Amino acid sequence: MSGPAPGGYVVGTAGHIDHGKSTLIQALTGIDPDRLEEEKRRGMTIDLGFAHLTLPSGRLVGIVDVPGHARFIRNMLAGVHGLDAVLLVVAADEGVMPQTVEHLQIVDLLEVGRGLVAITKVDLVEDEWLELVTAEVAETLARTCLREAAMVPVSAPSGQGLDRLVRQLDDLLAAAPPRPDRGRPRLPVDRVFTISGFGTVVTGTLVDGSLRVGQEVELQPSGRRARIRGLQQHNRRVEVALPGSRVAANLVGVEKEDLGRGEVLARPGTVVATRRLDARVRVLAGGPGLRHGAQVLVHAGTAEVSGRAIVLGGEEIEPGETGWVQLYLNRPIAAVAGDRYVLRLPSPQVTVAGGTFVDVAPRRHHRHDPRVGESLERRAAGEVLQEELRKHPRGITAAALLQASQAGEGDLGRLQARRAGQWLFAPEAWEALAARARRALESYHRAHPLRPGMPREELKSRLGLAPPAFAAVLGELIRDRVVVDREGEIALPTHRVEIDAGAAGRLLEVLGASPFAPPSLPEALRASGATEEVVRALVRRGDLVRLSEDVVFTRAAYEAAVALVREMVAEQGSVTVASLRDRMGASRRPVLALLEHLDAQRVTRRVGDARVLR
Ligand SMILES: Nc1nc2c(ncn2[C@@H]2O[C@H](COP(=O)(O)OP(=O)(O)OP(=O)(O)O)[C@@H](O)[C@H]2O)c(=O)[nH]1
Ligand SMILES: [Mg+2]
Numbered sequence: 115m116s117g118p119a120p121g122g123y124v125v126g127t128a129g130h131i132d133h134g135k136s137t138l139i140q141a142l143t144g145i146d147p148d149r150l151e152e153e154k155r156r157g158m159t160i161d162l163g164f165a166h167l168t169l170p171s172g173r174l175v176g177i178v179d180v181p182g183h184a185r186f187i188r189n190m191l192a193g194v195h196g197l198d199a200v201l202l203v204v205a206a207d208e209g210v211m212p213q214t215v216e217h218l219q220i221v222d223l224l225e226v227g228r229g230l231v232a233i234t235k236v237d238l239v240e241d242e243w244l245e246l247v248t249a250e251v252a253e254t255l256a257r258t259c260l261r262e263a264a265m266v267p268v269s270a271p272s273g274q275g276l277d278r279l280v281r282q283l284d285d286l287l288a289a290a291p292p293r294p295d296r297g298r299p300r301l302p303v304d305r306v307f308t309i310s311g312f313g314t315v316v317t318g319t320l321v322d323g324s325l326r327v328g329q330e331v332e333l334q335p336s337g338r339r340a341r342i343r344g345l346q347q348h349n350r351r352v353e354v355a356l357p358g359s360r361v362a363a364n365l366v367g368v369e370k371e372d373l374g375r376g377e378v379l380a381r382p383g384t385v386v387a388t389r390r391l392d393a394r395v396r397v398l399a400g401g402p403g404l405r406h407g408a409q410v411l412v413h414a415g416t417a418e419v420s421g422r423a424i425v426l427g428g429e430e431i432e433p434g435e436t437g438w439v440q441l442y443l444n445r446p447i448a449a450v451a452g453d454r455y456v457l458r459l460p461s462p463q464v465t466v467a468g469g470t471f472v473d474v475a476p477r478r479h480h481r482h483d484p485r486v487g488e489s490l491e492r493r494a495a496g497e498v499l500q501e502e503l504r505k506h507p508r509g510i511t512a513a514a515l516l517q518a519s520q521a522g523e524g525d526l527g528r529l530q531a532r533r534a535g536q537w538l539f540a541p542e543a544w545e546a547l548a549a550r551a552r553r554a555l556e557s558y559h560r561a562h563p564l565r566p567g568m569p570r571e572e573l574k575s576r577l578g579l580a581p582p583a584f585a586a587v588l589g590e591l592i593r594d595r596v597v598v599d600r601e602g603e604i605a606l607p608t609h610r611v612e613i614d615a616g617a618a619g620r621l622l623e624v625l626g627a628s629p630f631a632p633p634s635l636p637e638a639l640r641a642s643g644a645t646e647e648v649v650r651a652l653v654r655r656g657d658l659v660r661l662s663e664d665v666v667f668t669r670a671a672y673e674a675a676v677a678l679v680r681e682m683v684a685e686q687g688s689v690t691v692a693s694l695r696d697r698m699g700a701s702r703r704p705v706l707a708l709l710e711h712l713d714a715q716r717v718t719r720r721v722g723d724a725r726v727l728r
Contacts, residue, residue: 122174122347122359123287124319126194126226128217129203131158131182134234134270138203139179141270142280143167147179160186162193162304164317164360166348169284174348176360177201178304178319182213187463191456192304192375192416194220196319198290198358199228199283202260206239206267209247210254216465219398222258223468224454228290229260230282237269257399293358294504297542299323300450301361301379302415303333308370312344316373318416320361323381323542326354333368333377334448335387340367340379376417378448387446389421392438392473392490393455399434401466402459406430406481410441414455414471417447423457426479427487431467438472438490440479449474452497472497495519499529500540507546509537509583535586547587548596550577555597555606564611564651567603601654613651617644622657622668629671631700635664665707675708679718680727688724 127135136159139147147163148154163179178197180190194200200221204214221229231251236244248265255261264282268275301318308314325331329342344364345355355361363379378385397404404410406425411418421443431437449455449471456468472494479486502519503510510518512526515538532544539547554576558568574584588604591597598607620642625632632638639645649666652658659672667675678697682689695705709725712718718725 122176122356123198123290124176124178124196124358124360125199125201125283125287126178126197127180127201127203128190128194128221129182130205130208130211130213130217131184133182133203133205133208133211133214134232135159135182135201135203136163136179137270138201138232138234138268139163139165139177141273141276143177147177158183161189164305166360167280169280169287171284171288173284173287174359175283175287176319176348178360180217182217184213184216184463187213187216187458187465188411188413188418190217191220191413191418194224194226195302195415195454196321196358197224197226198293199230199286200226200260201283202229202231202263204231204233204247204251205235206233206244206247207235209250215254218254218258218260219465220456220468221260223396223398223456223465225259227259228286229263230279230286231255231260231263231265232275232279233265233267235269236267236274237272293356294322295324295357295542296322296504296540297545298384298450299325299357299380300385300415300448301325301363302375302417303373303377303379304375304416306370306373309364312364314340314365314368314370314373315362316365316377316379317360317362318379320355320357320359322357324354324356325361325363325379330382331363331365331379332382332385333373333379334385335446336372336377337387338368338372339382340365342366376415376419376447378415378417380448385448385450386474387448388474389443389446390476390478391441391443391449391471392426392476392479392493393441393469393471394436394490394494395423395431395439395457395467395469396436397431397433397467398465401433401464403433404431404437404439404457404467409460410466411458411460412441412443412447412455413458414447414449414453417449419443419445419447420460424479424481426481426490427484436469438487440476451493452500470494470497496529499526503529503531503538503540504543507540507543508579509534509539509543509587511536512538532590534583534590537583537586539587547577548591548594551591551597552606555604555609559606559609562647564613564647565603566600566611566654567598567605567609569603573604611651611654613648613655614644617642618648618652618657620644621648621652625658625666626668626671629668630675630698631704632665632667632671634703635666638666659711661704661707661711665704667704667708676712676717679708679712679725683718683725683727688721688726689718690724 136147143165145165147165153160159181165177167175178193180193266279300322301320303316303318305317343366345352346362406429408423410423424440426438453471458465499519531538597604621644624638624641659667719728
């Protein structure tokens with residue numbers, strides 16, 4: 115059931131300078147992630163590097179290789195968003211060093227949660243030393259979200275341990291949950307370049323939704339519009355890029371000079387830029403703490419923006435504590451609630467805290483108003499509710515949702531949901547449902563062009579909804595004019611019954627040739643080449659009137675016959691099969707069918723052998 119994700123996975127390296135991150139990636143993938151001339155000259159990674167790998171299971175993994183040098187930590191920070199797992203690299207000869215710790219802190223603040231440790235350069239140390247280093251790494255990991263990460267000793271020159279590392283990575287990713295598709299794709303840009311003949315290309319790790327060739331997109335915070343001309347994943351062209359993978363998008367309508375890190379490519383109008391954000395913050399233990407009013411560097415996605423931290427409900431958040439802050443930025447960033455971020459202090463340059471944005475469009479708060487913290491708590495709980503809602507693509511009742519997420523009734527107010535009766539749907543789930551209904555009806559109309567629509571029961575099973583949910587959903591879909599109700603069946607608003615004019619014309623001609631004594635329906639069908647389906651459609655359109663299984667009149671003949679019956683009843687008081695047959699010059703069969711039909715229509719009433727008008 116849980117095969118590799120179709121879109122792929124993204125893994126990032128982490129670790130101190132010179133510990134062998136890039137060498138390991140090259141040994142694993144055959145791709146040198148150090149692509150800059152300066153990197154080659156200086157023998158170190160300066161900016162993010164990229165490679166990719168197919169694991170034994172078939173999993174496609176995009177790799178982001180980060181620099182270890184403390185001076186390039188901002189580049190590292192641009193590479194760690196949206197990772198499925200982190201590959202922490204610690205050199206056996208040096209052990210845990212400052213950026214081992216700092217990278218780990220960052221990974222921990224971003225809650226990457228899944229990781230693997232490569233102890234590199236084992237060819238340079240004795241076994242006892244390796245044991246000491248392994249113990250030291252385990253102790254360092256113990257206080258972080260990577261406490262359960264496996265450690266694999268490797269050596270790049272000899273290839274020792276590489277197979278095991280690859281297998282461990284495969285196992286690790288097998289346990290990774292599928293990336294959520296929230297119907298709101300975002301690609302925080304981490305690289306921009308031009309390819310002659312193609313123009314501007316941006317790359318990044320795609321989250322929250324998929325992108326498609328031909329789509330109109332918007333870049334935020336700049337607000338520039340562009341169109342996707344082409345997409346690539348791991349150097350292969352794709353029509354659709356799925357969330358949770360490395361993506362290169364070739365854009366029409368923007369220049370390289372207009373773009374850079376911090377821009378987020380998204381569908382127009384789906385992501386806004388903001389300078390004020392409310393956030394839950396965790397301050398690192400052993401650091402300086404976070405004072406009210408502190409100047410900070412905010413790293414989120416691939417953006418880095420300076421601003422001020424307004425501590426809510428106190429003067430300082432102490433090392434090791436959590437609290438609430440309002441971040442007021444010098445420039446807007448494109449973020450959504452639920453995004454993770456890291457705070458650094460500009461001088462001395464140190465990673466101090468991180469957490470989750472809870473509100474990306476907040477007001478200014480009274481710092482000491484206790485209600486602010488409470489309302490943020492509730493908002494954060496709303497996120498929990500939203501998360502829970504996303505797990506139910508076929509809808510969930512409000513009561514069940516509250517129970518599943520342990521939230522209160524009041525939290526429903528902030529929930530972004532589509533309501534259908536008692537049922538709630540995440541906006542993207544609703545969109546998907548409407549799209550499924552549209553697709554099902556499109557193909558139904560194609561297969562049955564003469565039917566007014568699809569029976570409700572069939573649509574219900576196509577949508578896979580529980581009966582009470584279906585009734586509510588259908589009501590909403592009709593209200594939205596996604597679908598319409600045609601004589602109790604469900605159709606697309608654009609569906610018109612298009613009767614095969616040739617066959618229909620011939621049928622009307624055959625039946626109209628002797629209007630009161632038409633051939634039986636099977637004969638008429640044979641003579642005209644029309645089908646039962648055409649008959650039903652002509653009856654629905656009013657061109658034919660069906661009197662019995664095998665007697666069908668044209669509308670004109672029917673109306674004339676009814677007029678004749680009325681006239682005869684007016685003249686003679688009643689009408690019999692025999693008298694009507696004589697006047698119509700028809701055989702008994704159609705006349706009988708006509709009178710029985712008129713009885714059933716409650717136009718006439720039978721009295722003995724005769725009929726009178728009702
Ligand atoms: N003996 C030995 N040397 C290694 C091994 N792995 C890497 N090296 C050497 O260590 C040095 C640094 O390796 P890099 O891969 O550039 O290290 P890095 O972690 O990418 O460094 P930054 O990107 O600058 O943080 C290079 O000279 C490598 O050849 C190993 O397993 N054994
Ligand atoms: Mg490197």
